[in-house]
Each structure stands twice: as structure tokens, then as C-alpha cells.
Amino acid sequence: RKRGIPLPGNTVEELMSYISYDTPLTLPKFLEKFNYYMPAIAGDREAVKRIAYEFVETKAKEGVSYVEVRYSPHLLANSGVTPIPWGQAEGDLTPDEVVQLVNQGLKDGERDFHIKARSILCCMRHMPSWSPEVVELCKKYQNDSVVAVDLAGDETLKVEDYSEHKKAYEVCGISFYKEITRKWFSCALQAVYVLKAERVGHGYHVVEDPELYKELLKIKMHFEVCPWSSYLTGACSPDFTKHPVIQFKKDRANYSLNTDDPLIFNSTIDKDYGIVKEHMGFTEEEFKRVNINAAQSSFLPEKEKQELLNKLYEAYGMVPNAS
Template structure:
């Protein structure tokens, strides 16, 4: 989840240290749980091993597994458990505050945590009485309590899943219902080979989202080709792209999106561990994004699975990709500008970043 506060954090390397206040877009509840066992009663038996999942050598398999959350221990453990869901949301905000994050948009699939009003019921659960609607309420409550306790801004994005187009109509309705209660956007995640032509339920959900003013982001071009990004932008009317690394395969589309100031949600650590990008960080697509002054953010993806933190993603960019303190500032300000906050709240967030960085607004990047 996300939080809002002026906690500052140090990135250390052999040559420099930079103090940065961060914003964070890309982090899944299902993989955002703490690594230690749950510290409160749950209604299901605790699974003994919480070690990070070791990725397959097949990138497509990794993305499918990670996106669907199939191996995610705490998602299965907490499904249908009201106390667990709310507590995980609250603790997520606490953890992000400790990492120096001042604003976060966390994404999750409410259907994965429900055991009624969802077909099929996930994780082979017996039917219960926790609906996707109530899941959203519980996450909203946990985030809101975390905001107050840790003085950060936390918002959420609800995910459609590519393999479950029948859920997408419900997802957009939940986005509409809770638009004023912390839900800021709709997302589409999962196996990128499942396109919208074959699964029109996603397209219809995104059309409704656009009609009703619900913000839109899409996982695209992570392991799928640039054509998936093209579909996300042209068919689903995405305002941001999750990952988007393979956009570089289509230079015409890439230049078009640069001109449109499209925002890319980049996750360095996960992109290596899933095999989405070359394991040599010096060849990562985000280096091209940086050189081209693209609009992008650095984020942590599924920290429980990948045993990662936002600090690790930032330090990796600094130590292996040549990122400087000035570039971190630039990308964080771009992140704030591309957030899904209402305009007044967005302006306040941007001003806080300028203040924290000791900068004058509109100095120009």
C-alpha cells in the first residue's frame, strides 16, 4: 500500500549518498505482505515456508505465475479472512513509510481475496461470506488507518485479470463505487498473450472506466511484444503502462508515447528475476528511458516473492545503471505528476516534493 510523509531515506553506494523522498506506484498487495509470519490469528492453517519463489527460466511462465499470484502464500492464507486483509493493508502502509515513501498506489485483485460473489472461488476455498466488495472496504479501511498512523498518502488500484474477463465488469463497478474512498484506477494484469480481441470483457470494462472518469493503467510489454502496449494505449485507453520494456521494439510507437508523455511503471528487480529483461542491469530498458527523458517511475513489484524493497530497486539503478540524485528527483516529480490523485491533491504532493528537495517549482528538467 502507499503512504504519505516526509520521512527521508538514504541510498548508499561506494561513491555517494542521496537523500530522497519517494513516490511509489507499482506494488501488489498479494505480494506486498511482510516476510515474517502473520502476527495475529488467522482462520486458516499457517503454511510453514515463506521463502521467496524461485523464478522459472521461462519468462512467460514467470509472468503468468507472478501475475496470477498462484504461489503467493499470504494471498491464499488471507483470502476470506477479514482481520488478515485489513491488517495486511495497514502494515503495508507502515512498511512503505519506513522506506521513505510519501505516496503510494497499491494494486490488487479483490476477487482473489473473496470467497463469495466470485466465480470460480479462488484457492479452492469453500464458499463463505466475504465478497469482492467487502474486500475493497477492508483494504480501504486498513489503508486509511495506516495513513493516519504514519502520515502518508495511500491509494489503491483494482486489478482485472487477463484470464478472468468475467470479473472485469465487477472490477470497474467497484472502481466507480469507491472512487471517493481511495480507489483511484483500474488495472489489467496477467498473461499478455490473452488479448482483448479474444477476451472482450476487458475492453468493455475499460470503455466503461473511461466513460465514468476512472483512471486506467495496464500491464503491457513486460514479456509481451510492443503490440500489447499498442493495444493498451489504443484499445484500452491506458494513461499509464505497467513495465512496458518491450515498447523499444517499436520505435515509431515509442516515439509517439514519448511525445504523449506516457508514464511507464518500471520495476528493475522483478524484471531481472522474472526474465522479462536482460539480467545485465547495464542493458536494462530504463536506461534508454532515462536517456530519452521519458516519463517513468521506479517501483517495487511483489516484494514478498522477490525478497526486494524499494531501496533495492533505487540502489540498483544508482549502482548499475548510472542514476544520479538529480535523475531520482526528476523521476519522482514525474511520478507525482502522473499520479491518479485529484488535481488539488496532486499539486500538494508535487509541492511537498519540491520543498523536500529544496527546489523551486518549474526549475525545469
């Protein structure tokens, strides 16, 4: 209302009824949800900073000690970006300033809510022309809240088809395989062998390829598992007792439990914990193990990572390296 941008509904509750959902939707229907509220946020300095700050507040209330949040600076900008997203008129908020605002919001939140928050900048598969700047912003702010670069978006678009993605990651010091000799080329394979990823978001279908799965277990690739998200997006069987994370648990894979798009999925970390406890037989010991995994696979500098691990070991009454 402040910006004169129409939103569905007259109250927060009415708006949430349009944005959030709790039964599986197709990917296009899921993506439509962003169109309801992103035009009201993008290009607004106050909104961008406030959302970063309130994100930290929300995670602190959930009992989180450390969080990494990912976002696309370009999708929040209205200047210095082509095309300008969400049908905005051209303004004066660049991707660079977006990162500055998010960094400040996160730091203010850390100060007030006493947890640690860092960010991951997203390259978007459908906009490879943005990737070089994303990587440069990651390098520029790597000592100021930004800890990693990510590749997000439509997974049917193969990264090897877009030279901008390759060049950007090469500048960032990440090498590429020039040839892929395997007969399959899954999204996980692109991430690991083309972009040399250190973590894979979701990655549930790797269990369907025994050769790939065995190799990723061997190198201790970290999987970011989001049970509630996987249900709502149709990424896995709607029967939680058949979820791939059960196999991850059985094989003592390197994985963690996370929330994904908490606004749209109306979720907290407690919801994901509750799902795996109720439907997948997770015990307190497994929760401890996956949180140690998460800390060990975080993108924090080594000193800060060790401090986080020591905090968890003390809270869990564990001996270091006993995970």
C-alpha cells in the same frame, strides 16, 4: 494456523524461503509462489484489512510519501465470485467488502504512519467476467481510497478478444479503438490504443519498436519501471547495463522507479534505487526527476496531486516545473 490452513515451513523465515527468490525464474514458477500463501489470506476479513494496514507501515519505513497499491478484489474473496479462487470453500466475503476492508486498512495506516496511500483495482485478463464488477467498484469507491482501474495478468491474452473487458472500460468512460491497423500488436499497444491507458506497467520492449516508442515519448506516456522485478521475471536482459530504462533516461522519458511484488521479490524501493545507481549511472538529479514524474502521473485528484508535488519541490529545493 489460525484458519487451519497448512503453510510450508514452521516460521516466518521458513515460509519466506519458499515464497521469495533472488535468481530469475520462468513465469509459471513465479506464479506458483502465490499458491503458497494466498489460500491463507483470501476470504479472511482480519487478514485482508491487516495486510493493507501493514503495507502502509512498510512503505512509511521505506521513506515513501505517497503510494498506489494494486490488487484484485476477486482474488481475495470467497463469495460472489465465480470461480472461487485458491480452492476455497464458499464463504461470505464478497469483492465489494474486500474493497471496503482494504480501504479501511489503508486509511488506518495513513492515520498512524503519516503517509498517503491509494489503491488501484485490477481486472484480470484471464477472468473477463469479473471486469464489469471491478469497474463498478472503482466508480463506487473512487472517493474512498480507490483511484484507478488496471488490467493485469497473462499478457498473451489479447483484450480485444474479450468483450467483457471492452464493455467494462466503456462503462468507466474509456473509449476503444474498434480497429487496429498496425501490423504488430504489442501489450503496450493494447494498453494505449485499445484501453486508452494513462500509464503502462513495465513496457520495456517498446524500445524494440522505434515507431511505437517515438509515439509514446511524444504523448509522454508514463512507464512504471521495476528493475529488480524485470531481472527476476526475465522481462529484460540479466545484464543491468543493457536495461531499457537506460534508454528511457537518455531520452528523458516520462517514467518512475517502483517495487513490484515486494513479498515474493523480497524487495524495497531502496533495492531498486540501488540497482539503477550502481549499474545504470543514476544521479541524484535523475532520482528527483523521476519522482516528480511519478507525482505528476499519479492518479490523485488535481488538488492533492499539486500538494504532493509542492512537498517534493520543497524537499528537493526545486523550482516548480523545473523537472
